[in-house]
Amino acid sequence: MPPRSLASLAHALAAAPDLDNALIALGECLAELDRGASLALIQFDARREMLRDRLTPVGAQVVRSSMETTFDHLPEPVRTRILAGGPFIDVTDRSADYARLCGFSTMLEGGVLSVRGVKVEGLLGAVLALYEPRKIFGTRTTERLAPAIALFDLAYVRLAERDAREEAVRTLEDVTQRVHGEYVRKLSVLEAELREVRNTPREVPAINPAEMIAVQAEAARAVEEARRAARKAELADQQLTSAVSQLEQAHIELHRRSEALRQRTRTLYLVDRALTLDAETTDARRLVDALLALVGDDMQAQRCSLMLRSPEPDYLYLAAARGIAPNVVEGMRIRIGEGVAGRVAAAREPLLVQDVREAAQHPLLRDQYFTTGSFISFPLVYHGELVGVLNLTNRAQRGVYTDEDVERVRLLGLVISLIASRNGLPDRLLETLDVR
Incomplete structure (x- = not known):
């Protein structure tokens, strides 16, 4: 079974009918990252200041047990940070004792207990505890699980409100x-x-x-x-x-x-992911493909392409694409002012079409691979200079793009323009395509 992506986890959490199903989805995500780690959600009774019930995902079910433990059993600094919410807090001192208090089995080689507060309307609703094996090298499980925990927080708030x-x-x-x-x-x-x-x-x-x-x-x-x-x-x-x-x-x-x-x-996560790709990737081909996949997956575009400014005056070239026609190859040029992307590049204004049947003169009507009636073509501009054009079409499940989608693409487009300009991607990538 392929690893669960953040998109699939977000879908599973959004469709979860109750807290048990949401916790099972989070447990499956943890199992794919670290099978030696354990997770528990401890519900908090604010009126009595008691840690009441312990919910542990085990496979496809949730095991419930009663704790009835006062909140002041935890150290004062840990309690203060739990009440404030935020990232995981390591319980370094007496980690094994507090792990037993949370219902975890003590690890032979030692483990690290991390806890964090889950808040609803500014009040503590539950405590999420993660017990993982102690590592000398490599990234901590709490850091790798942080995006999934952020999605679980939203699902928890939604279920609590319901x-x-x-x-x-x-x-x-x-x-x-x-x-x-x-x-x-x-x-x-x-x-x-x-x-x-x-x-x-x-x-x-x-x-x-x-x-x-x-x-x-x-x-x-x-x-x-x-x-x-x-x-x-x-x-x-x-x-x-x-x-x-x-x-x-x-x-x-x-x-x-x-x-x-x-x-x-979600937008903040995508911006962070794009900047992380820029910091970790030096290969121009991989960087362009990764940025296009990031935007395409977020906008559910089954067909998307990124065109960059060509060294030749008044031309764009196809830098990366997904789901395009077989006869369209990377590196091919189009003149600025011709076609959809060319007109968007010339006007430097985004183009949103919600029903292509109302634009009978549009060239995409003659494209057999164009299966939906909605698309976005967005110019990439940095400091007044045209960097390229981003095209998104064929939204999944025959969806329709809206003005809100254009605003999301605007922010992502600014980040892509910044990365492309700073790394000189138009010239570097074109050299790679010419070698091919």
Whole structure:
């Protein structure tokens, strides 16, 4: 089975119906990175300040166990950093003792326990503990797992918000049921009393007029109480309906903010990845292919290409591509001002087409490999100089690109322009293609 990528992990976490499935996906990602490491999610009860339940992914299931341990068992500096959230914290002193406290089996050659806080709406919701073998050389498992943990945090917040919303709806429904039941009970009692008064035999001798007036007054009071109870029930129902509507609007807003945060986190990760490629890769061919794959995978483009400025005046050449027609080869030139990429290079303005059928004059209509009606062509400009053009088409599942996608490509395009200009990629790569 191929290693789980961040994209597949993000999809698995987004589709997870509950916390167990999200934790299993994270556990599978950890197993692919380090089979000797163990992971546990310890839920935190803020009201009692207790570490309550321990959830451990084991294969395709989650093992639950009760801890009921006070939070102050952990060292003061560690507690402070857990409450603040952020990256993993190493529990260096007495690591084996605290590993047993978290439910891990002690490693014979020694291990390192790392913990971090998972926060929901600014409050600590759980503690994530990772116990890994002690290494002398190589990258720590906590560092390699950091992007996956960031994605798990978003999934945890989404599931916690959903659970809180469902709990609020259940509470409102319980209140409604109790109010309605009390109203029905009181109304039944009043109706029974009224029937009893009405069915009193008239032939009872020597009825006291004062008692008759009192009975009538009591019946009138009963009717009035029934009316007031019905009015209160109606007002309570209106308030509950308004509260449910406000909760739904709040949920929509929370979902929107969560999606915006997820997009920002993804964009920051891509920028970091691009800069890391620039720092680690000296081969121009590998660097260009990696940058194009980074943008293409993020935008779900089944067909994409990167064109760079040619030394010849007014020409671009194909530097890297994926999913293009077989007769199109790397290194081929197009004149600036001709074709889609040429016109975008000349105008230096991004081109977004959401339905190519509305642009009948567009050359891509005659391309048998063009299978969707939406594409983005974006100019790469650095300090006023044209660097190249980035083309993204054939979005997966016949999706449509939007203005928000163009803004994401704008940021990534600036990073690619910076890297290409700083490394002289247009000239270096063209020399490699000419040798071929």
